Amino acid sequence: MxxxxxxxxxxxxxxxxxxxxxxxxxxxxxxxxxxxxxxxxxxxxxxxxxxxxxxxxxxxxxxxxxxxxxxxxxxxxxxxxxxxxxxxxxxxxxxxxxxxxxxxxxxxxxxxxxxxxSSEEALSRVFDRAWAASIMREALDLQEDLARSQGEDATRRFELLRLLFDQELSIPKIAERWGVDAELLHKEAARAKREFKEALRSVVAFHHPEAPELVERECRELLTLLG
Known part of the structure; x- marks a missing residue:
């Protein structure tokens, strides 16, 4: 499938x-x-x-x-x-x-x-947030799978994204931990975010096969909902 x-x-x-x-x-x-x-x-x-x-x-x-x-x-x-x-x-x-x-x-x-x-409006929000969280998890899983298939550099970018958002570490802190230049990590982080958005678009498109014009809008809504 x-x-x-x-x-x-x-x-x-x-x-x-x-x-x-x-x-x-x-x-x-x-x-x-x-x-x-x-x-x-x-x-x-x-x-x-x-x-x-x-x-x-x-x-x-x-x-x-x-x-x-x-x-x-x-x-x-x-x-x-x-x-x-x-x-x-x-x-x-x-x-x-x-x-x-x-x-x-x-x-x-x-x-x-x-x-x-609870009110149906409140329950609807619970459903929407659970849906958004599920889509995000799937997008991250897809990005990780793609990164592992693409080699060490892509896998390292995925790990950088995880440290930034899961562990909420700063770029300077990660640069110090990895012993690399912070400016390089800023560029790698930007690329990792683009790769995540591509994975997110792919997952969202799975649910909008007949309406590709809705994909970008839903991606924005999902990011806002969990922001």
């Missing part, structure tokens, strides 16, 4: 058809986003283990026969992110309504329907 013609819709198509690798990739890409939204929605309303069971139930609904994935039409024009949000929200509402009707036994494991979830 990582070929040049791979898109979110080909992934959906293969996962819906029962392809094990596609289903694993679908889970890797999207389960953390689904989990973040449902944890925010149901925290305080379900016990921790029951909440995680509900997260898995929602995810299984995507993959089972006659489930959500089989009802999606690959190649559609809209972006995948709002569709995923709508599906997860609607399934969460169905679960809430079903549990509210059920006479749960008293106790900490009962579903507390009277405790309202």
């Amino acid at each position: 990582h070929g040049p013609e791979s898109t979110c819709w080909t992934l959906v198509e293969h996962a819906a058809a029962g392809d094990g690798a596609a289903r694993e990739e679908f889970g890797r890409r999207y389960l953390p986003v689904v989990r973040a939204y449902l944890h925010a929605r149901w925290s305080g309303r379900l016990a921790a283990e029951e909440l995680e069971d509900a997260v898995q139930d929602v995810f299984v609904a995507f993959l089972r026969e006659q489930g959500v994935l089989e009802n999606l039409r690959p190649g559609r024009q809209e972006a995948f992110r709002p569709l995923l949000y709508a599906v997860v929200r609607n399934m969460a509402l169905r679960i809430e309504h079903a549990r509210a009707r059920r006479l749960d036994r008293p106790g900490s494991e009962s579903f507390r329907a009277e405790e309202k979830p």
Whole structure:
């Protein structure tokens, strides 16, 4: 599923058809986003283990026969992110309504329907931030893979970027640690940032196969959202 013609819709198509690798990739890409939204929605309303069971139930609904994935039409024009949000929200509402009707036994494991979830606007922000974090992680993974395939210099640029942003070290501090000229590192850092943006564009384009004009805009929005 990582070929040049791979898109979110080909992934959906293969996962819906029962392809094990596609289903694993679908889970890797999207389960953390689904989990973040449902944890925010149901925290305080379900016990921790029951909440995680509900997260898995929602995810299984995507993959089972006659489930959500089989009802999606690959190649559609809209972006995948709002569709995923709508599906997860609607399934969460169905679960809430079903549990509210059920006479749960008293106790900490009962579903507390009277405790309202956060506002939908707040939950939407949780989803968007989880989506952005997932896309950024994938872009970093892609950049690292490309760097390792390109040799020592590219790998060192990726490590420089990691030190700058993960460890928040300054260019002079890294230059001192590596025993190199700080001005050279400034140039290498600029190149590493360009390489990251290219990786980010590639990941975002995976979700906008029919609308390449949206890729640059979403890249800017993602960087702003996590800024």
